[in-house]
Amino acid sequence: MQSSTSIRVSTSVRDRLKEFKVHPNESFDDVIGRLLDNSIDEEPLSEETIHAIEESLEDLKAGRVYTLKEFRNELGK
Numbered sequence: 001m002q003s004s005t006s007i008r009v010s011t012s013v014r015d016r017l018k019e020f021k022v023h024p025n026e027s028f029d030d031v032i033g034r035l036l037d038n039s040i041d042e043e044p045l046s047e048e049t050i051h052a053i054e055e056s057l058e059d060l061k062a063g064r065v066y067t068l069k070e071f072r073n074e075l076g077k
Contacts, residue, residue, distance in 0.1 A: 011042075 009017070037057050045053075059065060066074070 014028075017028055017031050020035060
């Protein structure tokens with residue numbers, strides 16, 4: 001049997017946790033465990049992806065962006 005402990009959370013956090021229950025009787029322990037499991041990305045970004053993100057951020061900072069409307073106009077749609 002696993003041991004357990006108590007933790008203190010604000011009522012607002014408790015209420016937010018309730019929204020993540022997949023079943024009304026699901027325990028907060030299960031909800032928190034699932035959230036923790038889903039928060040870890042076991043597949044890190046590749047160097048190529050990181051480079052592409054950095055380039056995109058540079059484009060945004062330099063104002064090299066198109067609105068959807070501008071893009072559609074360029075395509076003639």
